[in-house]
Amino acid sequence: MLRQYMTRSALILGLFALTGGGLVAYIYQLTEPHIKEAERAYTLRSLHAVINPALHDNDIFHDMITVHDPRLLGSDKPVPVFRARRDGKPVAVAIMSVAPDGYVGPIKLLVGIHADGTLAGVRVLSHKETPGLGDRIEERRNNWILGFNGRSLNNPQHKGWRVQRDGGIFDQFTGATITPRAVVKAVHNTLTYYQRHKERLFAQKSVVPPADSDDKSSKER
Amino acid sequence: MLSALLALGALGILFGLLLGYAAIRYKVEGDPLVEKIDAILPQTQCGQCGYPGCRPYAEAIARDEADINRCPPGGETVIVSLADLLGRDPKPLDDECGEEKPKMVAYIHEEICIGCTLCIQACPVDAILGAAKQMHTIIESECTGCELCVAPCPVDCIDMVPVKQSLDTWKWPAPPPPPYEQPTDSGPDPQPAGAH
Amino acid sequence: MHRLFQFRGGVVLKEHKKDATALPVQPAKLPATLILPLKQHIGSPAEPVVAVGDKVLKGQLIARAGDAICAPLHAPSSGTVTAISDHPVPHASGMSAVCIIIETDGEERWRPRERTLSDVTELGAQELRGIIRDAGIVGLGGAGFPAAVKLDPGGRPVDTLILNGAECEPYITCDEMLLREHAREVLAGLLLMRQALAAKRCVVGIENNKPKAFRALSEAVRNSGADVEVVEVPTIYPTGSEKQLIQMLTGKEVPSGGLPIDIGIVCHNVGTAYAVYRAVELDQPLISRYVTIAGSVAHARNLEVLIGTPLGNLIEECGGNRDSLHRLIVGGPMMGTAMHSDTVPVVKGTNCVLVESTTHDVPLPSRDAYAMPCIRCGNCASACPVNLLPQQMYWYARARDFDKIQDYNIFDCIECGCCDYVCPSQIPLVGYYRYAKSEIWNQEAEKRQADLARERHQFREFRLEREKKERAERHKKKRSAVTKGGNDDKQAAIQAAMARVRAKKSEQDSTPKNTDNLTPAQQKAIDDADQRREEKTQQSPSESKAASPPDRP
Amino acid sequence: MADNSKQIINEGLWRNNTALVQLLGLCPLLAVSGTVVNALGLGIATTLVLAGSNVTVSLIRNLVRPELRIPTFVLIIACFVTAVELLMKAFVYDLYLILGIFIPLIVTNCVIIARAESFASKNNVGRSLLDGLSMGVGFTLVLVALGALREIIGHGTLFAQAELMFGEGAQWLTITFIDGYQGFLLAILPPGAFIGLGLLIALKNVIDRRADKRAVAARQKATASPPAEPATQP
Amino acid sequence: MTEYALILISTVLVNNIVLVKFLGLCPFMGVSRKLETATGMAMATTFVLTLSAVFSYLVNEFLLTPLGLEYLQTISFILVIAVVVQFTEMVVHKTSPVLYQVLGIFLPLITTNCAVLGVALLNVQQQHGFLESAVYGFGAAMGFSLVLILFAAMRERITVADVPEAFRGPAIALITAGLMSMAFMGFVGLVKG
Amino acid sequence: MTLQTPPSPHIHSGLHVSSMMLQVIAALIPAIVCYTWFFGWGLIINSAIAVLTALASEALMLKLRKRPLKPFLGDGSAVLSALLLALCIPPLAPWWITVLGVAFALIVGKHLYGGLGYNPFNPAMVGYVMLLISFPLEMTRWMPPFILEQLEIGFIDTLGVIFFSHLPYGLSIDALSSATPLDAMKTDLGLSNTVSEILANNALFGDFAGTGWEWVGTWLLLGGMYLIYKRIISWQIPLAVIGSLFVISAFFFLMDADTYPSPLFHIFGGATILAAFFIATDPVSASTTPRGRILYGIGIGIIIYVIRTWGSYPDAVAFAVLLMNMAAPTLDYYTQPRVYGHARGKD
Ligand SMILES: Cc1cc2nc3c(=O)[nH]c(=O)nc-3n(C[C@H](O)[C@H](O)[C@H](O)COP(=O)(O)O)c2cc1C
Ligand SMILES: Cc1cc2nc3c(=O)[nH]c(=O)nc-3n(C[C@H](O)[C@H](O)[C@H](O)COP(=O)(O)O)c2cc1C
Ligand SMILES: Cc1cc2nc3c(=O)[nH]c(=O)nc-3n(C[C@H](O)[C@H](O)[C@H](O)COP(=O)(O)O)c2cc1C
Ligand SMILES: Cc1cc2nc3c(=O)[nH]c(=O)nc-3n(C[C@H](O)[C@H](O)[C@H](O)CO)c2cc1C
Ligand code: SF4
Ligand code: SF4
Ligand code: SF4
Ligand code: SF4
Ligand code: FES
16 A cells, blocks of 8 residues: 555655656757857856957857966956956956955956057946945946056056055045945956966966856856 | 746646646645634534524634624634634624623423424434424433424423533633723623623 | 831822711611611521511511521511512622511610520520621621631631721721720620630721721720720721731731631731621620711711611701602722612621712822723832732733733732722723632633533433443343244243333432432422423413513522 | 636735745745846846746646656746846846856745745646736835835936946936935945845834734724614714 | 854844844744743744755755756745644644644744745855854754744733723833834844854 | 812822923023024024924824924924924024924924924934935034134124025135034044044143033033933933943043043033933923833943944934934833832842
8 A cells, every 4th residue: 555655645646756857958958059159158248348359259259268366366266357468468367356355245347458458348247236336346336447448567556556545546435435445456466467367367277167057156146 | 038938848748747746646634723722612412604504604613604693502612713713813703603602501391392292303312202292301411401302392392491500510600800891892801801 | 005007018008088987887777678688798698587477576587598608687676577589788899689678666676685694694605606607797887797607716726806997998887986986895794706716916907097097996995904906006097907907916827819817817807806706705696887978078077877877868867858869878988889779778898988079179099980991010019018010910800811810820810909099091900800700600611511511411322322231232132032933932032022121110210310410409399390390290281371481599 | 706816916016925825935035136237137037936936837837746846846947037147148148147056946936936835836827927926026016116116326327327227218217316326335235235125124013013904904994884783864 | 173162153143034034934823922932933933944954955055956856946945844734733833742832833834934945045055064054054044933932921911001092902012122223233244154 | 050070199299291391492402502602693593493393294194194382382392392303403504404303303203203202203203214214415514613713793794694595795604514523523533633633733622522522512411410410311311322432432441542442521512411401301202201211321332432433424312312212112111110019120
């Protein structure tokens, strides 16, 4: 009795699982290429916001490595670095670094750096700063973030890489100094990291980005 | 594709086995809920709820076949208790069942009674005394006021009379709500429904 | 010096005791009619032993105690019983109850002495209790519980007998006057009670705003050399409450739902002690008591009043105006009950009549016309001597959540009114508690009824089922008997038929089936009905058509 | 039957609305009602799943046994959800990212299992489909209403980011009410979601009560008029 | 150790599963009318949530990931949850009638509590390890229980308040939840990350 | 003649809700005067706006709910809520901030729950938190005390700022705004400065807390003492709030005086005193049992410290109060006092 009952239960549930699973798996196979493409397009859009697509000719999305430097890149997890090349020669990199000391929490940045060490562009990928105060680092709300374009480690000099209130050249927002301060510091750190590891960054062999690892990072918005 | 099928199928079969096992191994019979519901009902046994007595109604509620607002003798108090027990929202009494009335008892005009025993057969709680061709009497303390004996009487000798108040049964009235809290228009009233 | 323990909470009230203590106590005028409710105490009503038209003598028994918790009633004066019928009684409902009404003849003729004076110190406890019980003494301090019952410790040791002379309510001064005028007699009564209880110690608690009473009693104790402590307690309302007084004098708490005797304590009012003295030493039953008349009267004072005197008479005697009455309170301003009419009589437990009339300046600072919402300030909780949370109880009483309110121990509330007094929102809190309590009692009664009904219904179902089965069985037997056919079966069939007839006959003869398990009360109802039936069958059926519906037992 | 389906629709859209009356499916309702577009996206996804699962459950309703009922229903729903999830990922990826975890959570959207249990498992396919659709549309409507409320108060816009759902060409849909509106953050933050839904429910109560009153008045008039009628006759 | 403590603080206060993350709202609104039932629900959910967080982790780690079947997460997790709930219910029903009285009617509701599936999915998304997953699940459950119990006690009071008619019932409850969530915003930034 | 038959007791102490409220308002006045002395007319103007808005909102809601105006407008609770909220708003905040905050406080925080006596949350704090999370910019734009900046803006100028955002001649918005001491402390600690450096380098900090603020705090303390003396408020809540804040801040201060400011700074900084005596004690939304009140106060003290020290908001009084408001019914339920005659230890 018990055995019979159990087997029937098992069969029913197993049957449903099997049918359902089959259908889903089928749909998965149908949609998989589209999904891959959508993910790629999404990341590319961010990348192209910081690196002019006209400058490179490689598949920047797949030319990716991960690096690890909690001190300078602000994250104790490996950080993706995308590399742009033209005719095989390094043009720029885009580093997904983190400003760990935002007002509310860490701020995820995408820092694009030309091969010569000047900033190609900076974007905020995700943050939790106070809406209305700290969120002016988003490009959508304020063009403050564009102020990094063209800067480099020497422009301004070391002392200048601060918000104005601390004696640097970058604006702060009224009523919110901490957020810009954190971003400026993180961008500066990222530049320093690039300076130190420039050669290796381009030399290292690319890993094909595991599809879900980067979709995860963007999902957290 | 295949691995997906295998994995899900395996999970399904595993869980099916588990639940099938548990269903037999941990089988429970009986439903204590009915007892609890029955304990709340007033036991008037009047059938106004549409069921032949309080217990059948309790069973219907437990089976989720009947709503909780069908017992007029119990009135608001019973509805609220049932709602509490079953985790539902209280609602007003279903007016197709009847309305809440003050408690009554039956009274037989003994001089009219012809001793037909029809009322005895109707009374759900054996609150009527008497035998064929003899005068019948209500045992007042037993009568639930269900009115079931009224209709069968061929000579209309049974009346429902209000339960008499005495110093012992007198209740302190609720203090009247302050005038500013008088309900302004229809709708559920959170206040005690005034003095009794 | 006796060690005092403070109880928590309580309020300090403005005293109004000067006026009524200025004049000495004198007997009130004899009223033309005396109204004596059969129930003036906690317990069952007394049963009349006189009939309308009977002449009675002062002190004569007119109603006897029916069961253990009951007190007999005596005629307060000589006269004629003119009615035994419903009359308004001093009760919050304003309802009527059965009273014996005596028209006085002004002769004040005593009944003959029933007991010759013996040496009272030799009376045994049982005898003492008998005398006290027969004298109809109930507690004169409040609840009116038959004193003899309270004086029976039932084998439990009694450590302390407390005499309650606190009299903590404003306006009331009857106990104070009694102590001032009859300290010796009160002491004697106390010693008799002690004798009945075999109590180890005796303590009398008197609030420190009654120095004269305190001195009078202390002197009486000193003169008699009795081993009784007379203690002054602080004037905080409600020290007079039994539980609070016990806590203050002994530091012990009466367990919730228990009685003082559970912790070896018995507490009685001073008036009760005086009544005991009069009953035992003078052979006088409880027919009069001290009553304070205060408020909007020309001469506030204490009178010795016969039980049964209508309140209106007292008001007139003290110079009050019966026509401009606005509020008439029996008892003190904190615990007393407002009456619906001034025709209600003084009963054994009436200690004070507080008059408020529209013509005199209104002496009582009462609540606003309506309450504000509770702001949860907690003043009430700080004032509550029982440490309840009045604001929560109020909240749930309002919401009719009677389960929750019991979680908050509403039945420990002594209805002292402290919470109400200090509430800034002026909410009639005690009114809500009384409402909740009586609703709960009522619900419990209904529950009992429902349980009974369920039981009877189930029994009926069972009975019907049984009958059906029996019938089916008989039916089957009959059929099988018939179908068997043949000669020899005929005999059996006839026998079966005869058996059926016999069964049917016996069924008719025996009592109806639905009366198997009856309580005595029900049996009585049945017997009554049977009797009526009998009577009916003798007279013609159409004669007594106007029979009134029976009262509910 | 016509009357019956009308009733089913009325139940779903108004009288027994999942969000306003049954208070089910609150999580996605509150979480993704920041803007109308998000709301619409999730609403459509939910409706699809609801209709699909109702139909399927109704089809197989006689096959399952008690202890397997919930697991089976849940399994069916989960399959539909995963399918929808995959499709969204493939074709409206940006929206998918914003709705985030709430797409897979459609599975546990209490509405769906509640309908499966209380309706689809007792009714035929047609009625179940209708029920699924009307419940889903009712849910979507509330979702969109709440989204609109929050978006207007919070951002001063309507249909912002319409391009996420309808493609780049749809940007013109976005309406900006006040230029330079600073925004009333409360509406966008979590508290705003709760309070907004509370206000919507209160609004429904008010409307219902009005309707009730009118109905009562109408009934009274109806009962009162017959005696008046003879009088009007010559 | 501090790591786990931070996860706890974060899930209970800062990212409260109900008031901030918007998960588990239906039971939050549905079974908060009375303090006692809320307590029962809290206990049942805590048990199931923690258990299913762990099991989901195991299924994901040892079945789905090795086979590259991440897209079946939702399906398999919900199956796990449904089975855990069903199994628990049957066992409790049989073995402890007392406990079943308290928890019985809530258990089936838990399957459709988004918080349970949500936690399983979030665990994967945030790449939690075994212990982290368990702590995260437990913390989320504690957060749920905390606000549910507080909310129930508040609702008991609100139901007897003189609330305007249109707002009686769910409307005022939601507004209360809104104000609670407003208060919880005070914890923002307590745990960065 | 029909006799009146109300239930007992038949006498009353004469205490009244409105008299309680009036006394609380009276106790606030010295502090308001002191505040005006240090920070200018802003508070007075804000208070006026707030009180008017409060009365208008209250009247509107009473009308909508069909309740009589007189007993409720006159009870003083709306005025008190408005004053307390005004005290928490930056003195130069634009007028609509005050209006919005007070209206939200009274409509959502109070009347949706049934008005006086029924609101589970402290209305003033509901309004304040709503403003803080919705308009962080306006709500963090405080001003330095006059004596520091040698500036004095008169009544008319203040009106101009509040109603028209019209800055007085020669003043920039930056000159008029500064962080509160708590805010400055938090910002600077975030820059890894030590407490003693911060205190030494910023004139914002006075003898033991913020310049000016410490005097306002002292007057509030005196007012609170008066209320305790008059038994308008219970001693448990203020003592528990201040006591627990003192203990926990002393603990960390003793551990590391460089990163954790002194207890005195915490107690006189921000709105601690105001909260302890006037806000946490709001009878309606606080716990009502004696033990519950102590736990409630301790909870507030601890939450204030935790959020100030590790959270994002520089001051946390409002959040702490709302959070503990939330817990109050539960606390009440589990801290019922031992009733006379019940066994000890078993409540
Ligand atoms: C509610 C609130 C939210 C805040 N949000 C932020 C923020 O998002 N980013 C930030 O840098 N500072 C934020 N602050 C911090 C203060 O504004 C802080 O004083 C400021 O960053 C210090 O810089 P200031 O000197 O320019 O005012 C916030 C403060 C409060 C009270
Ligand atoms: C219902 C009831 C039952 C009582 N039963 C007893 C009893 O059995 N024995 C006894 O000594 N006292 C009994 N008492 C008397 C109490 O002990 C107490 O003295 C009396 O209630 C007077 O108290 P009070 O006026 O403070 O209310 C009873 C009182 C009440 C109200
Ligand atoms: C609040 C309150 C106040 C009381 N005040 C007095 C009082 O002042 N004097 C008194 O004798 N009894 C007072 N009682 C009644 C006593 O509790 C108790 O019933 C009485 O002393 C018992 O004595 P007895 O049985 O002789 O009446 C008060 C009761 C309550 C509840
Ligand atoms: C001691 C005391 C403190 C009060 N504190 C506040 C307060 O912090 N916030 C507020 O809005 N109302 C306060 N009130 C006023 C009143 O209680 C409040 O408006 C009620 O919450 C309204 O129901 C206070 C009243 C008193 C007596
Ligand atoms: S209506 Fe009520 S009392 Fe009557 S039979 Fe039904 S449940 Fe019993
Ligand atoms: S006597 Fe009549 S009314 Fe009373 S219980 Fe029996 S049938 Fe019902
Ligand atoms: S004293 Fe009155 S207002 Fe204060 S808590 Fe008690 S009942 Fe409420
Ligand atoms: S009446 Fe009851 S609740 Fe009020 S103070 Fe007295 S004992 Fe306490
Ligand atoms: S939708 Fe989340 S619990 Fe119902």
